Amino acid sequence: MKKELIGVYIIWLRDIKRYLRDKPRIIGSLAQPILFLFVLGTGIASSFSTFGGGGGKDFLNFMFPGIVGMTVLFTSFFGAMSIVWDREFGFLREVLVAPISRTSIVVGKLLGGSTIAMIQGSIILLFSPLLKIPITFAIFFKVLFIMFLVAITISAMGIVLASVIKSMQAFQVITNFLLMPMFFLSGALFPLNNTVKWMNVVSKINPLSYGIDAMRTMILNNPALQLYPLWLDIMVLVSVTLVMSILGAVLFSRQD
Amino acid sequence: MNNTGANNNIIEVKNLVKEFKGLKAVDGITFSVREDEIFGFLGPNGAGKTTTINIICTLLSMTSGEVTLNGYNVARERNKIRNCIGMVFQDPSLDDRLTALENLYFHGLLYNIPRRTLKERSEEVLDMVNLSSRKNNLVMTYSGGMKRRLEIARGLLHYPKILFLDEPTLGLDPQTRNKIWDYIIKLKKSKDITIFLTSHYMEETEICDRIAIIDNGKIIALDSPDNLKSIIGGDIITILSEDNIKLKEYIKGITGSEVHDAKEGKIRFEVKNSSIFIPKFIKNSPVKILSISARKPTLNDVFLDLTGREIREENASARDNIRSRMMGRMRH
Numbered sequence: 001m002k003k004e005l006i007g008v009y010i011i012w013l014r015d016i017k018r019y020l021r022d023k024p025r026i027i028g029s030l031a032q033p034i035l036f037l038f039v040l041g042t043g044i045a046s047s048f049s050t051f052g053g054g055g056g057k058d059f060l061n062f063m064f065p066g067i068v069g070m071t072v073l074f075t076s077f078f079g080a081m082s083i084v085w086d087r088e089f090g091f092l093r094e095v096l097v098a099p100i101s102r103t104s105i106v107v108g109k110l111l112g113g114s115t116i117a118m119i120q121g122s123i124i125l126l127f128s129p130l131l132k133i134p135i136t137f138a139i140f141f142k143v144l145f146i147m148f149l150v151a152i153t154i155s156a157m158g159i160v161l162a163s164v165i166k167s168m169q170a171f172q173v174i175t176n177f178l179l180m181p182m183f184f185l186s187g188a189l190f191p192l193n194n195t196v197k198w199m200n201v202v203s204k205i206n207p208l209s210y211g212i213d214a215m216r217t218m219i220l221n222n223p224a225l226q227l228y229p230l231w232l233d234i235m236v237l238v239s240v241t242l243v244m245s246i247l248g249a250v251l252f253s254r255q256d
Numbered sequence: 257m258n259n260t261g262a263n264n265n266i267i268e269v270k271n272l273v274k275e276f277k278g279l280k281a282v283d284g285i286t287f288s289v290r291e292d293e294i295f296g297f298l299g300p301n302g303a304g305k306t307t308t309i310n311i312i313c314t315l316l317s318m319t320s321g322e323v324t325l326n327g328y329n330v331a332r333e334r335n336k337i338r339n340c341i342g343m344v345f346q347d348p349s350l351d352d353r354l355t356a357l358e359n360l361y362f363h364g365l366l367y368n369i370p371r372r373t374l375k376e377r378s379e380e381v382l383d384m385v386n387l388s389s390r391k392n393n394l395v396m397t398y399s400g401g402m403k404r405r406l407e408i409a410r411g412l413l414h415y416p417k418i419l420f421l422d423e424p425t426l427g428l429d430p431q432t433r434n435k436i437w438d439y440i441i442k443l444k445k446s447k448d449i450t451i452f453l454t455s456h457y458m459e460e461t462e463i464c465d466r467i468a469i470i471d472n473g474k475i476i477a478l479d480s481p482d483n484l485k486s487i488i489g490g491d492i493i494t495i496l497s498e499d500n501i502k503l504k505e506y507i508k509g510i511t512g513s514e515v516h517d518a519k520e521g522k523i524r525f526e527v528k529n530s531s532i533f534i535p536k537f538i539k540n541s542p543v544k545i546l547s548i549s550a551r552k553p554t555l556n557d558v559f560l561d562l563t564g565r566e567i568r569e570e571n572a573s574a575r576d577n578i579r580s581r582m583m584g585r586m587r588h
Contacts, residue, residue: 003368006365006366006368007366009365010362010365010366013362014351014354014362017353017354017358018351018353018354021353021394022353090347090348090349090351091349091350091351092349093315093343093345093347093349094343094345094349094350094363094410095366096315097313097314097315097338097341097343098338098363098366098367099335099336099338099339099366099367099368100335100366101335
């Protein structure tokens with residue numbers, strides 16, 4: 001048991017060390033959310049006055065938790081998908097022949113990817129004063145908890161996919177056909193309660209919707225923007241996290 | 257020859273078959289590796305070398321057959337096997353954003369080496385491959401040869417009973433390749449360890465005690481390098497002449513041996529003793545000889561003799577190329 005925990009720790013530590021040493025990656029992965037928030041967000045917000053209607057400032061605030069969610073989504077997904085090439089060309093092979101179980105590798109990878117996603121998400125949270133959104137320590141830790149749940153869910157989903165699909169080409173396809181729709185239909189960029197029916201239905205099976213809803217409730221505390229009660233958000237997230245993690249561990253342990 | 261008592265064998269492979277979607281990558285091979293020997297797997301890319309190694313070291317399941325290592329069953333006792341093997345993979349598996357020492361430290365913890373021992377052993381193995389002075393540098397600053405040396409050092413860190421080296425010199429320049437072999441020979445001299453290596457560089461596998469030549473998933477010969485070379489009648493003669501067809505007929509008549517086409521319009525064949533054969537041959541040849549050379553047989557000639565093909569990558573047939581590419585894709 002102790003040996004397995006050490007295995008988990010090693011996988012986690014390796015991911016963290018790699019992350020902290022890769023400065024271009026840190027900067028690069030923050031560029032996207034910042035671009036979304038301050039360029040796209042500001043642009044869309046100002047277009048409200050062109051097409052009638054106000055609330056541009058409110059829109060930026062609305063989008064902010066969505067961008068935190070987006071950061072967590074992309075960071076944790078790519079972290080988990082690194083298994084695809086790591087297995088072929090890298091360090092993972094070394095871990096696979098070591099005397100530790102596949103489950104420990106999966107748990108280590110989940111925790112490593114999630115830790116990095118939480119760090120990245122927290123950095124985005126630091127921009128809240130620019131939007132004049134007050135974030136107390138209590139709110140920060142609550143949001144951190146949701147980020148953790150979302151990150152584990154998405155990482156586990158990445159591991160499930162990496163276990164089933166093994167080529168780099170397929171990875172590109174998944175990014176376009178799964179990750180982007182998940183992001184667009186999560187309520188990150190626009191409210192889901194006033195959209196067309198099919199979007200509303202799809203968003204209900206998207207685990208990210210619940211994560212972003214929970215973060216929005218915690219950060220903005222505006223009942224008008226809330227889709228589901230907080231307890232429901234958390235329950236859905238915890239359930240999906242458990243199911244995905246178990247599925248990931250089982251699929252990854254299969255030997256071909 | 258040596259006694260082949262079953263208890264001397266550290267690896268036993270019986271009727272091993274591995275299919276990838278109907279394609280037989282390993283086609284019913286049986287062999288054993290003796291304790292403390294250097295055992296070599298020799299064959300072209302896609303012959304099934306890496307697949308076999310991956311099965312023995314628990315990375316891949318088998319379609320059928322039986323494999324035991326150090327008395328443990330590969331299908332059932334994976335962790336016991338993982339504890340007693342060291343691996344050096346074909347593709348580097350170091351983390352290039354960690355230092356050499358960190359790579360070793362992680363490895364040591366994975367193999368449950370106590371921290372105090374780990375420190376001593378890290379110094380020991382780094383010293384062995386002459387990397388002590390660079391131990392705190394990130395691996396991404398290392399050259400290809402240094403990376404391979406570090407991988408060998410890491411493979412030895414937990415004192416495995418068997419060290420697997422899958423194409424340890426692949427992609428390295430000749431000088432570096434020689435150095436790697438020097439380290440491997442030094443290692444064998446200083447430790448009681450069984451070494452199982454694969455290569456498609458014929459010359460390099462001559463350091464092995466025994467070699468299995470593998471082609472299209474089958475073992476086509478298994479013996480010591482000298483015995484393998486004695487399969488060839490004697491010396492290899494290569495000739496460039498004005499009329500190869502006529503000369504071929506003539507040679508067949510006087511020696512009785514097969515004559516093959518070789519590179520650059522030359523022909524080649526084997527004779528028992530070239531120093532006696534050549535003067536007589538030149539005197540009596542019905543065709544003008546433009547050049548003639550004789551040499552001792554190499555393992556490459558053995559492979560050519562057994563398969564009718566050369567082993568070298570650049571000479572692999574189109575079918576082999578496709579096969580190796582497909583194998584590459586399916587290797588995980």
